[in-house]
Every structure is written in C-alpha cells, then in structure tokens.
Amino acid sequence: MARQxxxxxxxxIAREHADxxxxxxxxVPDLVVEVLAPQTRRPDRSEKFYEYARAGVAEYxxxxxxxRTVEVFALQEGAYELVGRYGPGEVVRSRRLAGLExxxxxxxx
Numbered sequence: 012m013a014r015q016x017x018x019x020x021x022x023x024i025a026r027e028h029a030d031x032x033x034x035x036x037x038x039v040p041d042l043v044v045e046v047l048a049p050q051t052r053r054p055d056r057s058e059k060f061y062e063y064a065r066a067g068v069a070e071y072x073x074x075x076x077x078x079r080t081v082e083v084f085a086l087q088e089g090a091y092e093l094v095g096r097y098g099p100g101e102v103v104r105s106r107r108l109a110g111l112e113x114x115x116x117x118x119x120x
Contacts, residue, residue: 041108044072044118060084064091069107074118081115 043063047055055073063071064086071084071091080098084091085106097103097115105111 039067041068042070042072042105042111043068044074046074046076049077060091064089070105072103076119079115079119081118 045055045059052075060071060073067086069086071086072081073084074081080096081103082093083095083097083103083106085094086092094106095103099115099119101115103113103115103118
C-alpha cells in the first residue's frame with residue numbers, strides 16, 4: 012500500500028498489477044483508502060466516489076475518523092455497492108483482494 016502525496020489517500024496495487032509501478036504510479040489502483048476530513052467530506056463522498064468508480068478502482072474504503080467507521084465499497088458493473096461498514100474492534104476485510112484484512116483500530120490511529 013502506498014500513500015499519495017496530495018491529501019490523505021492510500022492505494023494498493025495487487026501483485027499481478029505490479030507492472031503499473033515505476034518512478035511514478037501509472038494506472039488504476041485496485042484499492043483506494045481515503046481518510047475523510049470535515050472540510051472535504053462532501054466532495055470525497057460524492058465527486059471522488061464517482062470518479063474512482065469511473066476509473067475502475069475495484070474497492071474504495073472511505074475512513075471517517077469523526078464517526079470512527081470504515082466503509083467498504085466494491086465496484087459492481089461500473090457502480091459501487093456498499094458491502095460492509097466497520098467500527099472499532101472490528102476487522103475490515105477486502106471483498107476483492109484475498110487475504111487483505113486490517114483492524115479498524117489500526118486504520119483509525
């Protein structure tokens with residue numbers, strides 16, 4: 012998983028897509044994890060949500076530190092479907108990336 016320089020966004024590239032990496036990342040990540048800030052919550056939950064779906068990002072995990080939740084959206088036929096909402100003490104599991112499990116408490120710290 013790599014952190015993007017602008018804002019608090021992280022992305023993950025599956026091993027089978029490692030050819031997308033170089034000096035700079037080129038292509039669509041398999042997973043985007045985005046920490047929502049109060050001042051950007053609305054565009055993150057609307058504009059970026061649709062932008063990631065149009066780009067073909069397989070999973071989008073918005074992290075809401077105020078509500079202490081992580082949601083998992085999986086791309087289904089070009090649109091995101093909410094497949095899970097997790098809180099403290101729970102473990103977020105990717106629906107698309109086998110074996111990827113992260114405790115919510117680790118994401119929120």
